[in-house]
Amino acid sequence: MTTVRGARARARIEITAAIKDEARTQLAAEGAAKLSLRAVARELGMVSSALYRYFPSRDDLLTALIVDAYDAVGAAAEQAAADTAAQRPLARWTAVCRAVRAWAVAHPHEYALIYGSPVPGYTAPQDTIAPAARVGLVLIDITRRAHDGEGVALPPLPDDLRPEAERIAADIAPDLPPALAVALVAAWSQLFGLVSFEVFGQFHRVVEDRDTFFATAARRLGQDVGLLPRG
Template identity: 80%
Template structure:
């Protein structure tokens, strides 16, 4: 009967979630390298072999955590720029960056899992590729909007980067100018450089007002990406007065 199947399915979903929750707890406490199926099982009152009904190996459990983390930060980024968010590209850019940063600060261990050092002995399977691309795709959609409304201002590219620029454009956004795609990929990695330095402690005892510093740096990044002008002070901040890019 469907009720029985439904009950079983529900139980399975609940146990799977409990396993991942406990695994995340261990991630925070001991790090991904020491994630242990046995410890997870013990903490849940199960026997280790029972876990194999849910995750065929330790690596698959890790993969599930990684996919969940990418999906969480990706969903955060997407909802930060979804309507009815502010329509101006610079405002959406800032909203996305702030949302990703907030997620990272709220989930530092999951952030470390996906954007920190690789886990020794673990190689990511294909399953992680699509979730990992969501933040980048959200960035691209901002650039696309800006481009459609004529708000993308970019320099021509140096000779040496042109072949790579065309590859990236074909892969990521054939409708955008290659210069924009290169700038976007660079800004993408630099955004996570800012966040990683804060989450991983490089700003300790150096940067105090990290909200303000992040906003400033990210506004500069937007400008570098051609998204909008950044002359003194006209930043779309918590107050009104945001800008249109043209």
Template identity: 65%
Template sequence: MSTAQGARARARIEVTAAIKDEARRQLAVEGAAKLSLRAVARELGMASSALYRYFRSRDELLTALIIDAYDSLGEAAEASYAAVGGESPAGQWVAVCEGVREWALARPHEYALIYGSPVPGYTAPDTTVPAASRVGRLLIRIVRDAYQAKGEAQWKVPAELRPEARRMAEELAPDLPPETVVVLAGAWAQLFGLVNFEVFGQFHRVVEDREAFFRHAAGQLAHHVGLVYPQSEAAAR
């Protein structure tokens, strides 16, 4: 068993976790650019050189934090999804969007790590891919479940995009119409555009009631991907 490892391996895991925790702490205070290996080591009471036994470089530490951040965000999104349970697909969609937003607002620096400018010179290893796609997969699932019930494509895609749409559908969601997959990918990017602008302060002096604004925008995105827009539901009664 992996838990029955020797004391050495156990200590290694603990120290690694301690380093990441302290790094995350500094990240939350100063941001990624000012994350200093020496400061982490100092805070942990060890020599800076000892740290290199656990992470080959600063970038490797950052990579570990990036993966953790993706996973944390994915968990938050999935928790929001689970929390609304049997609500309408649009309600699920909006809940997931709000979960993402709240996670991002609570840890802006970790968010910046994964959805801000990439670390210069550094390209994300494929290790990050599964963690990075959790939110996207969740959004796909919501739409797919909605289509399972009553489903037909309702968008037209221009001819020039049709082969790409087919390819995307095949790779990402074989049981959804290609047009929907294209629209979904767009909505996915647009969701993070909204979150980005809010977290990075681009809405300064533009949008003030950001919570209501976001809820509305997320609802419109839901409508856009073919889910019934909650407001229009309510207005119909």
């Protein structure tokens, strides 16, 4: 029942969105390092000090963009999972991986914002940790369905890793075997290793047909978490 209070509140929402949009535009054009509050304000026809009514600092603006970026890549992953709901787990896994990569390639600067060097300070704000988990949750869910269904095939867990594996499993998916949980975390980070190397240019003049390369690498990642190939 509580609709938007009035013209002022409505304007605030719109202006906040306009600032983020313009900031995203500059981010895509020049990268996070060259994102300037003054330039954003200038482009929006306001004075720079007015912008501080909406974001207390440049880092807070960046944090908002980070949250949006996590949500965007998370939504892309969830969409890929939904689109492949009827397919086999390994196919869904690779589809999600491909969606993450496609989003990253399409938005390299936003990707760099969330999976590159942390730019504001050392510790990420609390607001970012929930959106940051979305891609991981999608991967966990696909693997869980495989585990509940046709099962997963995993190598045994080294003895010295068992306590940590049980801790991880309790943390991210208590219903899953520890060996699967730890394999998931490893595959999760390795997926972003593949994507980062491509987006950040480390594959320059090494990998050319990156679509195919990534496809088989993602597939192997899926097998590493126990997903079974064909029938």
